[in-house]
Amino acid sequence: MKALCWNGKNDVRVEDVPEPKILNPRDAIVKITTTAICGSDLHLYDGYIPTMEKGDILGHEPMGEVVEVGSEVTNLKPGDRVVVPFTISCGNCFFCQKELWSLCDNSNPKASIAEKLYGYSPAGLFGYSHMTGGYAGGQAEYLRVPFADVGPLKIPEELPDEKVLFLSDIFPTGYMAAENCSIEGGDTVAVWGCGPVGQFAIKSAWMLGAGRVIAIDEVPERLQMARDEGKAETLDFDDEDIFDKLKEMTGGRGPDRCIDAVGLEAHGATIDALYDRAKAALFMATDRPHALRQAIHACRKGGTVSVPGVYGGFLDKFPFGAAFNKGLTLKMGQTHMRRYMQPLLDRIQRGEIDPSFVITHRMTLADAPAGYETFKHKKDNCIKIVLKP
Amino acid sequence: MAESMRLAGEAAGLVSPAEETEGGNKVQSAEQSTGGHPVNVSEMERWASSIGGGALAVYGISRLLTNRSLGGAVLALVGGALVYRGASGHCEMYHALGIDTAAGSDNPNVSVRGGRGFKVEKSVTINKSPAELYSFWRNFENLPRFMNHLESVQVTGDNRSHWVAKAPAGSTVAWDAEIYNEKENELIAWRSLEGADVDNAGSVRFESDPNGRGTIVRVTLKYDPPGGTLGKLVAKLFGEAPDQQVEEDLRRFKQLMEAGETPTTEGQPSGRSATAGK
Structure with a gap:
């Protein structure tokens, strides 16, 4: 089959690889009908996530048709249409039973790697380095889904792929980011990053009772989308001093809830952003937390900073004193997918949201390498690429 | 760092197993145990426990002082337990598991004998x-x-x-x-x-x-x-x-x-x- 393989920094190729097989009784094989490139795939493309190996198949936003199930999978059958969440969960451990699905104890076959870095291992993920299992990803014609009786969500016939595809990651991720804010009626929510996760965080903040949403980015079409689709006020960090502007806009108090939907590769025009780039380039730090610093600095006293943006390693000049002395609540982590997939599917079915609004590009899997370049450099007003195998 | 190593050494010295066995053979039998607990930890391990435990305790306490860290408190506690184990020659865990690593022990309820391996x-x-x-x-x-x-x-x-x-x-x-x-x-x-x-x-x-x-x-x-x-x-x-x-x-x-x-x-x-x- 064709699959998109990582071959090193800025080097992904569509290659012929063997088709996946059932390896465990709780596996299923899904024939991919639509998949996507995620902003977090760019962290792999840019070489920021350790423990990648040449030949790894990328992709963690897949959906398709079940073609084969293992002997222990009784809730799915060939022909079922499913969205596959990017986190892999056993369903039976302490963490799964507390609905902390992305912290599953049993789904990472290479847990010892993550334990060295993090103390304890999070769940296995599709196509996202060997630290989280080294599972082959979904930018391919077929995908092997472990613990398939737990993760995949069945999709009714009448809903087209593009309306439900983002239940695989970015819609639940944006939603959990807003939920983690513990929004109280009338709160002002500021969102750093107007990529796809930021866009869904904006929409979700409204769903959860925000009184005002302010979106921050520098890319004109992304700010435009936040205004048009997200009904947010927008700030361009190239033009404005974000802290001063947010303070002024909130009558001197600061936003109640702040969301960092940027993550470890933040760009910025401030001194600390340049410092981060230099330091990361010299391998003295691994992540560039400029957006997170700004969010912590700007957040009102007693507010919440929620982090859906991905971080992998060590942060430098992290303003912990500001977080402590302002009594902030910090919430973060990979999305507990199963908590959100069904309720958000219900919202889609009720017509409350059509997640396909973020799609700007449609390509074949064969064109995916060009897609990575387009997405990385935000060429051609690219916000979200979906792929058809 | 050097300072904490020195402190760790002193901490270990304070509870040297040698003091426990002074003037006699190795403590082996239940009668010679500390506070009614039979000795079931070998001498080598007792040294290691004392030194390692002392280092952990000092490291943990220093982390507590400098960072107010919970991890430091845990290290200090674990370190303290190891120092006790080293000093007394008795380990609750070994006791619970029916293990005796004290050399020459002939406790009939023991699965793992002391010495090598x-x-x-x-x-x-x-x-x-x-x-x-x-x-x-x-x-x-x-x-x-x-x-x-x-x-x-x-x-x-x-x-x-x-x-x-x-x-x-x-x-x-x-x-x-x-x-x-x-x-x-x-x-x-x-x-x-x-x-x-x-x-x-x-x-x-x-x-x-x-x-x-x-x-x-x-x-x-x-x-x-x-x-x-x-x-x-x-x-x-x-x-x-x-x-x-x-x-x-x-x-x-x-x-x-x-x-x-x-x-x-x-x-x-x-x-x-x-x-x-x-």
Whole structure:
């Protein structure tokens, strides 16, 4: 089959690889009908996530048709249409039973790697380095889904792929980011990053009772989308001093809830952003937390900073004193997918949201390498690429 | 750093095992125990406990002072417990597991004798009842399903079994073992019999978490490889990190019991595999 393989920094190729097989009784094989490139795939493309190996198949936003199930999978059958969440969960451990699905104890076959870095291992993920299992990803014609009786969500016939595809990651991720804010009626929510996760965080903040949403980015079409689709006020960090502007806009108090939907590769025009780039380039730090610093600095006293943006390693000049002395609540982590997939599917079915609004590009899997370049450099007003195998 | 090392040395010196044994032979019997607890920790380990424990305690306290860290408090407590173990020669954990590493001990209830070899202790919490875990483990023929270095275990009698372990270059080592102590749903302890390629013993304890969060499984294994070529083979068999190996075994046990299978990526496609697609 064709699959998109990582071959090193800025080097992904569509290659012929063997088709996946059932390896465990709780596996299923899904024939991919639509998949996507995620902003977090760019962290792999840019070489920021350790423990990648040449030949790894990328992709963690897949959906398709079940073609084969293992002997222990009784809730799915060939022909079922499913969205596959990017986190892999056993369903039976302490963490799964507390609905902390992305912290599953049993789904990472290479847990010892993550334990060295993090103390304890999070769940296995599709196509996202060997630290989280080294599972082959979904930018391919077929995908092997472990613990398939737990993760995949069945999709009714009448809903087209593009309306439900983002239940695989970015819609639940944006939603959990807003939920983690513990929004109280009338709160002002500021969102750093107007990529796809930021866009869904904006929409979700409204769903959860925000009184005002302010979106921050520098890319004109992304700010435009936040205004048009997200009904947010927008700030361009190239033009404005974000802290001063947010303070002024909130009558001197600061936003109640702040969301960092940027993550470890933040760009910025401030001194600390340049410092981060230099330091990361010299391998003295691994992540560039400029957006997170700004969010912590700007957040009102007693507010919440929620982090859906991905971080992998060590942060430098992290303003912990500001977080402590302002009594902030910090919430973060990979999305507990199963908590959100069904309720958000219900919202889609009720017509409350059509997640396909973020799609700007449609390509074949064969064109995916060009897609990575387009997405990385935000060429051609690219916000979200979906792929058809 | 140098300062804390020096402090650690002093801390260890304060509780030197030598003071405990001054003017006499090694403390061995229950009568000579400290505060009614029999000595069941070997001298070498007592030194290691004292020094390591002192270092941990000092490190933990210094972290507490500089960072107010909870981790520091834990280190200080663990360190303190190890210093006690070193000073008294008594370890509650060993006592609970029926282990005695004090040299020359002839305690009849002991599975792992003191002296040589290496010993690994690991624990894991599993979201199943003690009874379920006990009955799976009690059938020793299940052990190779999660202990990767075992090729097979065959039950040969009531409490007897024959074990075959993988050794490098396709060879194997084998031994017969007996269960010499068990308590239903709580404890299984086994040891190899005379004539084993590798003298070894192990025990596993199943304790309900007091807060109802599953079962804490504590395993102790001791291997005493013989000298010569076979000894080297066995040492190689366990690699440079027997700790890690036992930890992985226990992880697989947990996966098998909780998830019904052990997760794997072996056999999945990648750009590294030979092109066999269409």
